[in-house]
Amino acid sequence: MMNKPRGLVTTASDEHGRETIYTLLNQASAEEATQSAALPWVAPVGRLDKASEGLLLLTNDSEWGARITDPATRLDKTYHVQVDAFADEGFLKSLLAGMRTKEGEMLSAKQARLLRSGNKNCWVEIVLDEGKNRHIRRMVEAKGIEVLRLIRIAIGPVQLGDLAKGGHRALTAHEKSALDRAMRGNS
Numbered sequence: 001m002m003n004k005p006r007g008l009v010t011t012a013s014d015e016h017g018r019e020t021i022y023t024l025l026n027q028a029s030a031e032e033a034t035q036s037a038a039l040p041w042v043a044p045v046g047r048l049d050k051a052s053e054g055l056l057l058l059t060n061d062s063e064w065g066a067r068i069t070d071p072a073t074r075l076d077k078t079y080h081v082q083v084d085a086f087a088d089e090g091f092l093k094s095l096l097a098g099m100r101t102k103e104g105e106m107l108s109a110k111q112a113r114l115l116r117s118g119n120k121n122c123w124v125e126i127v128l129d130e131g132k133n134r135h136i137r138r139m140v141e142a143k144g145i146e147v148l149r150l151i152r153i154a155i156g157p158v159q160l161g162d163l164a165k166g167g168h169r170a171l172t173a174h175e176k177s178a179l180d181r182a183m184r185g186n187s
Contacts (some may be wrong), residue, residue: 003053010049043058045057055158073117078152079125079151081126
């Protein structure tokens with residue numbers, strides 16, 4: 001698992017020359033190569049866009065990764081989202097009821113709740129059990145509100161916790177088992 005920082009794209013190579021998550025993994029692998037064996041090749045499980053940050057799973061087991069991202073699994077993904085407006089009860093209810101994007105697609109959240117608010121913006125927790133391309137950003141933009149930050153904090157039972165931004169570590173056996181149980185329980 002990795003705590004993906006903003007500014008990196010979730011791909012092996014980028015036709016626009018942008019830095020990818022592999023920039024971090026290659027740096028870590030080069031540092032570790034002097035101490036022990038290098039990291040095995042891994043692929044991202046799903047995506048976080050360039051402007052998004054937080055929990056990103058990586059695996060060398062493509063079947064396992066495909067199960068996690070399969071919409072039929074309905075595995076919850078939890079995000080903390082800073083928006084440039086105050087999220088009143090009406091806004092939160094509209095996220096749950098769903099809204100039509102400018103492309104005509106209907107998008108909704110499984111859960112939404114206010115975390116904290118200020119005078120000009122607030123933080124909302126949004127849970128999705130399916131994820132479409134830029135799902136949260138497009139859903140919020142349909143309400144005329146801008147997403148300022150978007151951080152994925154959990155995938156199923158696996159929490160980002162205090163993993164440093166840009167850091168990565170192997171899932172524990174307990175975390176892997178918990179993910180497997182959650183997928184079996186949801187399918």
